[in-house]
Amino acid sequence: xxxxxxxxxxxxxxxxxxxxxxxxxxxxxxxxxxxxxxxxxxxxxxxxxxxxxxxxxxxxxxxxxxxxxxxxxxxxxxxxxxxxxxxxxxxxxxxxxxxxxxxxxxxxxxxxxxxxxxxxxxxxxxxxxxxxxxxxxxxxxxxxxxxxxxxxxxxxxxxxxxxxxxxxxxxxxxxxxxxxxxxxxxxxxxxxxxxxxxxxxxxxxxxxxxxxxxxxxxxxxxxxxxxxxxxxxxxxxxxxxxxxxxxxxxxxxxxxxxxxxxxxxxxxxxxxxxxxxxxxxxxxxxxxxxxxxxxxxxxxxxxxxxxxxxxxxxxxxxxxxxxxxxxxxxxxxxxxxxxxxxxxxxxxxxxxxxxxxxxxxxxxxxxxxxxxxxxxxxxxxxxxxxxxxxxxxxxxxxxxxxxxxxxxxxxxxxxxxxxxxxxxxxxxxxxxxxxxxxxxxxxxxxxxxxxxxxxxxxxxxxxxxxxxxxxxxxxxxxxxxxxxxxxxxxxxxxxxxxxxxxxxxxxxxxxxxxxxxxxx
Amino acid sequence: xxxxxxxxxxxxxxxxxxxxxxxxxxxxxxxxxxxxxxxxxxxxxxxxxxxxxxxxxxxxxxxxxxxxxxxxxxxxxxxxxxxxxxxxxxxxxxxxxxxxxxxxxxxxxxxxxxxxxxxxxxxxxxxxxxxxxxxxxxxxxxxxxxxxxxxxxxxxxxxxxxxxxxxxxxxxxxxxxxxxxxxxxxxxxxxxxxxxxxxxxxxxxxxxxxxxxxxxxxxxxx
Numbered sequence: 001x002x003x004x005x006x007x008x009x010x011x012x013x014x015x016x017x018x019x020x021x022x023x024x025x026x027x028x029x030x031x032x033x034x035x036x037x038x039x040x041x042x043x044x045x046x047x048x049x050x051x052x053x054x055x056x057x058x059x060x061x062x063x064x065x066x067x068x069x070x071x072x073x074x075x076x077x078x079x080x081x082x083x084x085x086x087x088x089x090x091x092x093x094x095x096x097x098x099x100x101x102x103x104x105x106x107x108x109x110x111x112x113x114x115x116x117x118x119x120x121x122x123x124x125x126x127x128x129x130x131x132x133x134x135x136x137x138x139x140x141x142x143x144x145x146x147x148x149x150x151x152x153x154x155x156x157x158x159x160x161x162x163x164x165x166x167x168x169x170x171x172x173x174x175x176x177x178x179x180x181x182x183x184x185x186x187x188x189x190x191x192x193x194x195x196x197x198x199x200x201x202x203x204x205x206x207x208x209x210x211x212x213x214x215x216x217x218x219x220x221x222x223x224x225x226x227x228x229x230x231x232x233x234x235x236x237x238x239x240x241x242x243x244x245x246x247x248x249x250x251x252x253x254x255x256x257x258x259x260x261x262x263x264x265x266x267x268x269x270x271x272x273x274x275x276x277x278x279x280x281x282x283x284x285x286x287x288x289x290x291x292x293x294x295x296x297x298x299x300x301x302x303x304x305x306x307x308x309x310x311x312x313x314x315x316x317x318x319x320x321x322x323x324x325x326x327x328x329x330x331x332x333x334x335x336x337x338x339x340x341x342x343x344x345x346x347x348x349x350x351x352x353x354x355x356x357x358x359x360x361x362x363x364x365x366x367x368x369x370x371x372x373x374x375x376x377x378x379x380x381x382x383x384x385x386x387x388x389x390x391x392x393x394x395x396x397x398x399x400x401x402x403x404x405x406x407x408x409x410x411x412x413x414x415x416x417x418x419x420x421x422x423x424x425x426x427x428x429x430x431x432x433x434x435x436x437x438x439x440x441x442x443x444x445x446x447x448x449x450x451x452x453x454x455x456x457x458x459x460x461x462x463x464x465x466x467x468x469x470x471x472x473x474x475x476x477x478x479x480x481x482x483x484x485x486x487x488x489x490x491x492x493x494x495x496x497x498x499x500x501x502x503x504x505x506x507x508x509x510x511x512x513x514x515x516x517x518x519x520x
Numbered sequence: 521x522x523x524x525x526x527x528x529x530x531x532x533x534x535x536x537x538x539x540x541x542x543x544x545x546x547x548x549x550x551x552x553x554x555x556x557x558x559x560x561x562x563x564x565x566x567x568x569x570x571x572x573x574x575x576x577x578x579x580x581x582x583x584x585x586x587x588x589x590x591x592x593x594x595x596x597x598x599x600x601x602x603x604x605x606x607x608x609x610x611x612x613x614x615x616x617x618x619x620x621x622x623x624x625x626x627x628x629x630x631x632x633x634x635x636x637x638x639x640x641x642x643x644x645x646x647x648x649x650x651x652x653x654x655x656x657x658x659x660x661x662x663x664x665x666x667x668x669x670x671x672x673x674x675x676x677x678x679x680x681x682x683x684x685x686x687x688x689x690x691x692x693x694x695x696x697x698x699x700x701x702x703x704x705x706x707x708x709x710x711x712x713x714x715x716x717x718x719x720x721x722x723x724x725x726x727x728x729x730x731x732x733x734x735x736x737x738x739x740x741x742x
Contacts, residue, residue, distance in 0.1 A: 067698065071693070071697060092697050093703045108688040111635075111638060112614060113612070113638060114612060117613060117710060121614065122700055123708075124618070124707050125699055125703050127706055133708065133709075170699065338655065339655055339656065360658070360660065371687075373654075374680065375675070419679075433657070
C-alpha cells in the first residue's frame with residue numbers, strides 16, 4: 001500500500017536507495033541503521049515518519065539536515081536530494097538555509113539565554129546585515145504568533161514555548177523544508193496542540209514539513225502522509241485518509257501509538273481499567289501507604305505552590321497524577337519524596353507520621369531524567385548498591401540484584417554503563433533500583449515522555465508487577481495512552497490542591513481526557 | 521574580558537592591599553553601572569569578610585597563618601571572579617561571539633567561550649538535581665560521608681553531571697550546526713555593539729591599576 005508518488009521535479013526532499021551505518025571512533029562500522037530507503041516528499045506536503053525506537057527515523061531526519069554524514073561518522077550509500085540539489089554538495093551550512101531543524105529536547109537547543117537573540121542566531125551566523133536581521137526576527141515571530149515571547153529569558157518559558165522559539169529561530173532563516181525530530185517528546189497536551197497550530201501555519205505558508213514522531217494524535221488533520229519505518233526500511237507509506245481507516249489494534253500490533261486519542265486502550269486488559277485479579281479494590285483510608293493533608297509548600301520566598309493539598313495513595317494501586325502546568329504536581333512529588341521541605345501539613349507513611357528527613361529513601365522518586373540517579377559504572381553494580389541498602393553488602397544483595405535484572409528484562413545489559421542505555425532501559429533500571437531499595441512508595445515523574453509504544457507498554461508492565469508485589473505507585477503523567485494502559489485511579493491536581501481522586505473506569509475516561517487538555 | 525585579565529595581573533603583581541581595594545571598587549562600580557546593584561554589594565561584602573578573616577588569622581598564631589594564606593589567595597582571585605560574574609550575568613551570547621570575532625579571535629575559541637557562558641547558569645541546576653537524586657537513593661551528602669568516602673562522593677556527583685553535560689553539549693552542537701554556525705562568512709549581530717565612553721573609561725582605569733601594581737611589585741614605586 002503506497003501513496004501515489006509525487007512528481008519528481010516538484011520534490012522537496014528525495015532519498016534514493018539510501019543506506020547508512022554509524023562508525024565508532026576507530027572507524028569500525030556498526031550494524032546498518034538504514035538499509036535502502038527510497039522516499040520522495042513533494043513540496044508543501046506534511047509527512048509523518050513513525051516507527052519503533054531504533055527503526056532509523058532519527059537517522060533519516062539527520063540526512064535531511066546534513067548532520068549525517070558530516071557530524072556523525074559512518075558509511076553512506078545512495079543519494080539525498082534537497083530541493084533538487086545533492087545534500088552532500090550543500091553540506092550542513094548550505095542545508096541550514098534550506099532546511100530548518102528542531103530537536104526533541106527544549107532544554108538543550110538554545111545557544112543563547114534570551115529569546116530574541118536565539119531567534120536572531122541563525123541570521124547572525126549567515127552574516128545578514130543588521131537591519132535585515134531585525135526585520136526577520138520580528139516577522140518570524142509575527143508569522144508564528146509568538147511576538148509576546150520576544151525579549152524573555154528562555155529559562156522562564158515552558159517547554160512548549162521553548163519549542164515555539166526554536167521553530168521561530170529556524171523560520172527566520174527562511175527555509176523551505178522543516179525537519180522536526182520528535183518535537184513533542186517533553187511537552188504536555190496543551191503545548192502539543194499549540195505546536196500543531198504552528199505546524200498548520202507553516203503548511204499555510206507553503207512550507208514542506210517532515211515530522212518524526214511517536215505520539216501521532218496531534219498530527220491528525222495536518223499530515224498528508226504517514227510513513228512507517230521498520231528496521232531501517234520503509235515498511236508502509238499511507239495517505240492520511242488510508243491511515244485514518246486502520247483499526248487501532250492494527251496500529252498497536254505494528255508498535256505504533258493511536259491516531260485517534262479516544263481509541264487508546266490497554267493491550268489485552270479489560271478497558272474499564274480494573275484488573276479482576278486484584279484483591280477487593282475498596283479500601284479504608286487507614287490502609288493507605290501514603291497519606292498527606294494540609295500540605296503547603298513553595299519555593300524560596302515565593303507564594304505557596306501547594307495550598308493545603310490532601311490525599312491518600314493506597315498500596316497495590318497505581319495512581320495517575322494529572323494536572324496542568326503549574327498545578328503543583330512536581331512540587332507535590334518532591335515534597336512526598338522528602339526532597340522539599342513543606343511549610344505546613346502532615347505526611348504519613350503507613351499510618352505513621354513521617355517528617356521530611358525520614359521520607360527520603362522510603363518514598364522513591366524516579367526522575368524524568370533517570371540519568372541523574374544512576375551512579376554506578378555498570379547496571380549490575382547499580383542494583384547491587386540499591387539492594388545493599390536494605391540487605392547489607394554480600395551475597396544476599398547480589399542475588400537480589402541478579403533476580404531483579406531478570407525480572408525487569410535488563411539481564412542482557414548487566415555489564416553496560418547506566419548512562420549508555422536507552423531512555424526506556426534507564427527508566428526500568430531506576431525503577432528496579434527503587435524497588436530493591438525497599439521503598440514502599442514509588443513516585444514517577446513523566447516516565448514515558450519520548451518512549452515509543454512498545455517501551456511505554458514495558459514500563460506499564462513493570463509498574464503492574466511492582467504494584468502486585470505490594471508497592472504503592474503514583475505517576476505524574478500527561479500520556480493518556482499510558483494512563484489507560486497502566487493506572488487504576490486518577491488524581492487531578494489544580495491550583496495546588498488535589499481536586500479529584502477516583503478509580504479509572506470506562507465511564508470517566510472522557511473526563512480524564514478533558515482534564516489532560518484534549519477536547520474529550 | 522580584557523579587564524578580567526588586567527585585574528588578575530593587578531592583584532597578583534603586587535601584595536599591596538590598596539591596589540586590591542581599588543580593583544574591587546572598580547568592579548563594584550562596573551557592576552552597579554550594569555544594573556546589578558545587589559550582586560555588586562554581595563561580592564564586595566564577601567571580599568570584606570575575607571579581608572577581616574585574613575587579618576584575624578595573620579594576628580593569631582602560626583597554625584592559622586596557613587589558613588590565612590589560603591584565604592588571602594581566594595581573596596585576590598575574588599576580584600577577577602566578580603568581574604566574570606558580572607560578565608556572565610549581563611552579556612548575551614551573541615554579543616560575546618560578535619565581539620570576539622571583531623577582536624580577531626579564531627571561531628573555535630569564541631564558540632568555546634560562548635558555550636561556557638551559556639552553560640554557567642545551568643550547571644547549578646544540574647548539580648542540584650544530582651544532589652536530590654542522591655538523597656532519594658539514601659546516599660545524601662553530609663560531612664561525615666564526605667570524610668569517609670571522599671572519592672565515592674566526588675564520583676557520585678561528577679559522573680551524572682558530566683554524562684548529562686556531554687549529552688546536552690552534543691545536542692547543543694547539533695542545534696548550532698544546523699543553524700549555520702560553521703558557515704565560513706563573518707558573523708553579524710542583532711545588537712549594535714560599540715565601545716562607549718564608560719567602557720573606555722573602565723578600560724583605562726584598569727590598565728592604570730595594572731600599571732601601578734606592576735610598578736609596585738617591581739619595586740619601582742615605593
